[in-house]
Amino acid sequence: MPSSLTVADLNPAVLNVQYAVRGELAIKAEDLRNQLELGQQLPFKRVINSNIGNPQQKGLDQPPITFWRQVAALMEYPPLLELVQDKWPSDVLARAKELQEEIGSVGAYTHSKGIPLIRKHVAKFIAERDGYPSDPEDIFLTGGASAGVSLLLNVLIHPHETGILIPIPQYPLYTATLAQFNGVPLPYHLSEPDGWSTSISEIESAVTKAQKEGIKPRALVIINPGNPTGSLLDLPTMEAIVTLCEKHNLVLLADEVYQFNLHQPNTHPFHSFKKAVRKLNSPIQLISFHSISKGVAGECGRRGGYFECTNISEDVRAILYKMVSVGLCPPVSGQIGVDCMIRPPKEGEPSYPQYKQETDVTHAALAHRTKLMAARLNGLPGVSCVDSPGALYLHPKIELPVAAVKAAEQLGKQPDTLYALELLEETGICVVPGSGFGQKDGEYHYRLTCLCPGVEDYVGALESFHRKFLEKYGGL
Ligand SMILES: Cc1ncc(COP(=O)(O)O)c(C=O)c1O
Structure with a gap:
C-alpha cells in the first residue's frame, strides 16, 4: 500500500x-x-x-466594454458574422475578420510569445504612448501580468542568493512568487506622508543592507500606479530610479498594470518607465508589465497581458522564449483582449461613441x-x-x-x-x-x-x- x-x-x-x-x-x-x-x-x-x-x-x-465583447464573440464563433453583418458596427466586423485571418481558430495553440500581429500592434501602441520606438520581438504576450512576473522572477533568481527589491506595502504576488522560487525579498518602504512616494534613499539603504548580509540585489520592483497605495510616480522620481538602477546594475521590473486607472489625469498623468529609460538614453535593463485585468476593461478572467523587454540581450530573450515555449502559449482569448485594449475604437469610427x-x-x-x-x-x-x-x-x-x-x-x-x-x-x-x-x-x-x-x-x-x-x- x-x-x-x-x-x-x-x-x-x-x-x-x-x-x-x-x-x-x-x-x-x-x-x-x-x-x-x-x-x-x-x-x-x-x-x-x-x-x-x-x-x-x-x-x-x-460592465464589460461592448466593443471587446463583440470582437470576442465573433472570434469564438465566426458564423455569428452572418447574423450580425447588418447590426453590429463595421469596425467590429473588420477587426474580427482581420484577427480571424491572422489567427484562424481560437482553439489552436499560437506562437509561444503570442500572435505576431498582436505583438506588432502592442509595439505600435507603446511607440505612440512613449514617443520612442518599440520592437515586436521585445514583446511577450502572457496569461495576465502575473504569468510574466512569475517567469521573470523564476529566471532571475538563484535560490537563497538573489535579492529582489520590493516596495512595502506591496501587492503580495511579489512576496508569494519570491517565496516560491526561494528569492530573498529586500523590502524598501514607501513614504506615506508624501502620498506613498518612492524614496531613493530608502532603496539605497535596502541595497546597502543586502550587500552587508551577502545577498546580491538583482532587480528592483516598482508598481506604478501603486497597489495597494494608489500612488503615482512623477517623471523626476522615475529618472532618479533609473539612475539608481544604473548605479547598482539592477534590472527594473516595472509593474504598470494600472496605467489606464488615472483619477486626475490632467494633474497626475502616467509616464512609463520605457519612456524614462529612453529619454535618459539609459542602458538599464527593464521589463515592463501590462494587463487587460485592470483599466476600465477589467477582463481579469480572460488572462491577458504582455511584457516588453528593453535593453535585454538576445541571449536572455532566447531563454525567456524557451521558458514560455514550455507553457506552449498564452490563452488566445487573452491575446485578443490585449489587441482590444491597445487598439480601441478611434474617434470617427462607428464603435467610438459607445466605447467613449x-x-x-x-x-x-x-x-x-x-x-x-x-x-x-x-x-x-x-x-x-x-x-x-x-x-x-x-x-x-x-x-x-x-x-x-x-x-x-x-x-x-x-x-x-x-x-x-x-x-x-x-x-x-x-x-x-x-x-x-x-x-x-x-x-x-x-x-x-x-x-x-x-x-x-x-x-x-x-x-x-x-x-x-x-x-x-x-x-x-
Ligand atoms: C500590481 C499588480 N500586478 C499584477 C497583477 C496581476 O494582474 P493579472 O490579472 O494581469 O495577472 C495585479 C492584480 O491585481 C496587480 O495589482
Whole structure:
C-alpha cells in the first residue's frame, strides 16, 4: 500500500507562499454570503467585496466594454458574422475578420510569445504612448501580468542568493512568487506622508543592507500606479530610479498594470518607465508589465497581458522564449483582449461613441468613489488616507486602541486583521488587512477597492463601525 501524500511531503517553498488578497477575510466573506443566500439574519443585507481588484466579479458588476465583447464573440464563433453583418458596427466586423485571418481558430495553440500581429500592434501602441520606438520581438504576450512576473522572477533568481527589491506595502504576488522560487525579498518602504512616494534613499539603504548580509540585489520592483497605495510616480522620481538602477546594475521590473486607472489625469498623468529609460538614453535593463485585468476593461478572467523587454540581450530573450515555449502559449482569448485594449475604437469610427460613453462612465465612477471614500475616511478619528490619484485602491492608516491590539494578540491575529474581521462581521464590508501587504512595525492599515457601487450607503456603515470599534476597545 503506498503511503498517502501529506503536506509535509510537498515542496517547502510552496508551503511558505502567502497570498492575503484571497486569504482569511475573503474566505469568511464567502461564508457570510452563503449564509445570506440561505436566508440567515445578519447585521447587513449584502457582502461588499472591497478586497479584490476584480471589477467584473458578481456584486461589483463593472460592465464589460461592448466593443471587446463583440470582437470576442465573433472570434469564438465566426458564423455569428452572418447574423450580425447588418447590426453590429463595421469596425467590429473588420477587426474580427482581420484577427480571424491572422489567427484562424481560437482553439489552436499560437506562437509561444503570442500572435505576431498582436505583438506588432502592442509595439505600435507603446511607440505612440512613449514617443520612442518599440520592437515586436521585445514583446511577450502572457496569461495576465502575473504569468510574466512569475517567469521573470523564476529566471532571475538563484535560490537563497538573489535579492529582489520590493516596495512595502506591496501587492503580495511579489512576496508569494519570491517565496516560491526561494528569492530573498529586500523590502524598501514607501513614504506615506508624501502620498506613498518612492524614496531613493530608502532603496539605497535596502541595497546597502543586502550587500552587508551577502545577498546580491538583482532587480528592483516598482508598481506604478501603486497597489495597494494608489500612488503615482512623477517623471523626476522615475529618472532618479533609473539612475539608481544604473548605479547598482539592477534590472527594473516595472509593474504598470494600472496605467489606464488615472483619477486626475490632467494633474497626475502616467509616464512609463520605457519612456524614462529612453529619454535618459539609459542602458538599464527593464521589463515592463501590462494587463487587460485592470483599466476600465477589467477582463481579469480572460488572462491577458504582455511584457516588453528593453535593453535585454538576445541571449536572455532566447531563454525567456524557451521558458514560455514550455507553457506552449498564452490563452488566445487573452491575446485578443490585449489587441482590444491597445487598439480601441478611434474617434470617427462607428464603435467610438459607445466605447467613449462606456469608458467615461467607468472612469468617472472609480474617481468619484475614490474621492468620496478618501474624504470620509479622513474625517474619522485615528484614520488618515492618501487620496489616490491612480489604480483601484485606498490604503488608509488606522490607529488602534491598546486594548484592541491586546485582544488581537490573545487571538493570535494581527491587530488590523482583527479590525477587518469585525468590520466584515458587522457591516459585510470585506477589506484586506495592511499586514497582508507589509507595513512598518506598530502601524496598521487596510486596503479597500473603489470598485463596489453604492459607496454612499456603505461608507456610512464603515464610519459608524469605526466609531463603535474605538468605543468598544476604550478609545485612542
Ligand atoms: C500590481 C499588480 N500586478 C499584477 C497583477 C496581476 O494582474 P493579472 O490579472 O494581469 O495577472 C495585479 C492584480 O491585481 C496587480 O495589482
